[in-house]
Amino acid sequence: MAERPMWLRRAMDPSTPTTYANETMRTLDFEADGITYIAPTIRRSQEGLERLSNEEAIKEAVRRRDAIPVPKGMTGTEFSKHLSDMVDQARKHRGRKANGSKETSR
Numbered sequence: 001m002a003e004r005p006m007w008l009r010r011a012m013d014p015s016t017p018t019t020y021a022n023e024t025m026r027t028l029d030f031e032a033d034g035i036t037y038i039a040p041t042i043r044r045s046q047e048g049l050e051r052l053s054n055e056e057a058i059k060e061a062v063r064r065r066d067a068i069p070v071p072k073g074m075t076g077t078e079f080s081k082h083l084s085d086m087v088d089q090a091r092k093h094r095g096r097k098a099n100g101s102k103e104t105s106r
Helices: 006-012 054-064 076-094
Strands: 027-032 035-040 042-045 048-051
Touching (some): 006 076, 027 054, 027 076, 035 054, 035 076
Antiparallel strands (some): 027 035, 042 048
């Protein structure tokens, strides 16, 4: 993965807040033009972290052009789990502090 989108960098940053359920990232997969993508359903907003509906998440990822194509040979679920593991490792490795995020709100 060459350049990580802002939503993934935010999720990996241990200083960013979590949702009431202690989540930093949730994703869904969708297909466009024969390619499967992963998009976040949790985004940073002016109020904090906001949970989007599947339809809103897809529209926002398309608008921002920050959905991640699923690598060949993986399903959307497998890739989502891989990203979750990356986020968990990044947050554990550096510890956790709760304060602001750098992801811009819509």
